[in-house]
Amino acid sequence: MSGKIILLIGGSGSGKSSLIKRLRHEYERVRFIPSVTTRPKRPTEHDGESYHFVDVKTFQQLIQENGFIEYAHVHRAWYGTPRQAYEEILATDGIVIKDIDPKGAAAFKTLFADQVITIFVSVPPDLMKERLLMRGDTPEFEARLVDYADAWKDRDHYDYMIENIDFEQAYVDLLGIISAYIPGQPSES
Numbered sequence: 001m002s003g004k005i006i007l008l009i010g011g012s013g014s015g016k017s018s019l020i021k022r023l024r025h026e027y028e029r030v031r032f033i034p035s036v037t038t039r040p041k042r043p044t045e046h047d048g049e050s051y052h053f054v055d056v057k058t059f060q061q062l063i064q065e066n067g068f069i070e071y072a073h074v075h076r077a078w079y080g081t082p083r084q085a086y087e088e089i090l091a092t093d094g095i096v097i098k099d100i101d102p103k104g105a106a107a108f109k110t111l112f113a114d115q116v117i118t119i120f121v122s123v124p125p126d127l128m129k130e131r132l133l134m135r136g137d138t139p140e141f142e143a144r145l146v147d148y149a150d151a152w153k154d155r156d157h158y159d160y161m162i163e164n165i166d167f168e169q170a171y172v173d174l175l176g177i178i179s180a181y182i183p184g185q186p187s188e189s
């Protein structure tokens, strides 16, 4: 296998999904495979775009069928990386980006070693709070702040770190790290 996996780790609201969205828009060769989750869908989300939304029974069945590369309980729900779609990309020289919790990132490193590049996205806690409230994450808000405090302690475990205060700067920093792995030019759209 020769593909690359870029993993973004960091607090809820640090901007991982927004960075991924911008990158996918500009570089069509960068693939994103939606994870499977038992979390309730947000009003702005559509099934199959950011995630495949399933109930706990379906998630358990996928575990039984060895359908995940890794899975973890994060905040208050289950999240899993679909095995088949990833293995197809990695068998070629494809590049895939995803956001993931620290346990998931560790599992990827164990399984795929040098194919994996880990990037910690940091955010000052006051901005994180502001962004989560704006997104409407009120019920699970505290759990997400505690999880970020834990993730922050292990920030040195990752290959790179970027700070997302100014979004444009964070995006430029992300590109600076990964552009060497992206084949071809940005898409024209």
Ligand SMILES: Nc1ncnc2c1ncn2[C@@H]1O[C@H](COP(=O)(O)OP(=O)(O)OP(=O)(O)O)[C@@H](O)[C@H]1O
Binding pocket: 010, 011, 012, 013, 014, 015, 016, 017, 018, 019, 099, 131, 132, 134, 135, 164, 165, 166, 167, 168
């Ligand atoms: N630099 C920024 N300045 C202002 N708002 C931002 C910035 N980056 C992201 N946001 C906003 O913050 C909110 C959370 O961002 P996003 O969903 O990308 O975070 P995330 O790290 O993927 O969170 P989660 O891990 O919970 O999925 C979104 O509404 C997004 O538009």
Ligand SMILES: Nc1nc2c(ncn2[C@@H]2O[C@H](COP(=O)(O)O)[C@@H](O)[C@H]2O)c(=O)[nH]1
Binding pocket: 008, 010, 011, 012, 016, 035, 036, 039, 070, 071, 072, 074, 075, 079, 080, 081, 099, 100, 101, 103, 104, 105
């Ligand atoms: N271990 C995994 N963690 C994942 C996966 N997909 C997303 N995540 C992480 O879960 C939280 C919550 O995300 P949200 O979209 O519900 O706010 C975040 O830290 C993600 O990075 C996965 O497949 N495996």
